[in-house]
Amino acid sequence: MSMLLSSWQFWAILSACFAALTAVFAKVGVEAIDSDLATFIRTIVVVAALACILVGTGKWRPAQAISGRTMLFLVLSGLATGASWLCYFRALQMGDVARVSPIDKLSVVLVALVGVAFLGERLSAANWTGVLLIGAGALLVAWRG
Template sequence: MRSVVLSWQLWALLSAGFAALTAIFAKVGVGGINPDFATLLRTLVVVALLAVLVTATHQWQSPGSLSGRSVVFLVLSGLATGASWLCYFRALKLGDAARVAPLDKLSVVLVAVFGVLFLGERLSAVNWAGVALIAAGVVLLALR
């Protein structure tokens, strides 16, 4: 059982499930609210949840124990996340969740390309075929 809990596949599948719920809940929630304000409310909930989790599991770390490189890249990641969420909520306000969410998942294709270009990761021919199929699926799901 412990190996399942430590499996990246389990956590990735849970992430996908929660991301799907995020899209549905956000589409309903953003209905009568400005999308930027909706993003702020969502972010406050995320911050509160994480503060409770980190406190309950005694995972707080001293800022001095963090490397400058880690801090810079986490700040950049936070800025990218904020921009992504703002764009996502605006898209949900304007479009159908069933079309917005798949197009948002084009990020899977971009992560594969960026991972190869910037992180030196390697993908096999089968992996690239999967990336191409995801891209094709995104296009088909986004069509009217």
């Protein structure tokens, strides 16, 4: 079990499962209220849950203990997350969850491109094929044919 918990693959699969639940729950949740308000409620729940986890596990750290560079990139990431959530909830309110979510997952393609262009990561031919298939698959699932 310890080996499983230290595996990035395990956590990535759990992330995908929770992301799927997020999409379905959010689609139902935005039916009767404004998507921005729904995003706000979701954000409060996330903040409260994480605060409890940090305090409960003794991982809470004061802001002064975090470097300026780290804080800058975490703030930028938070802003990007907020923008993503606002756009995602708006799209869910307007479209089918089975079509919105695959388009949202085009972020996988964008991350691969940014990772290579700006972070110096390298992808093999098989990796690039996978990126292209993810992109094509997302578009095909979202296509109303």
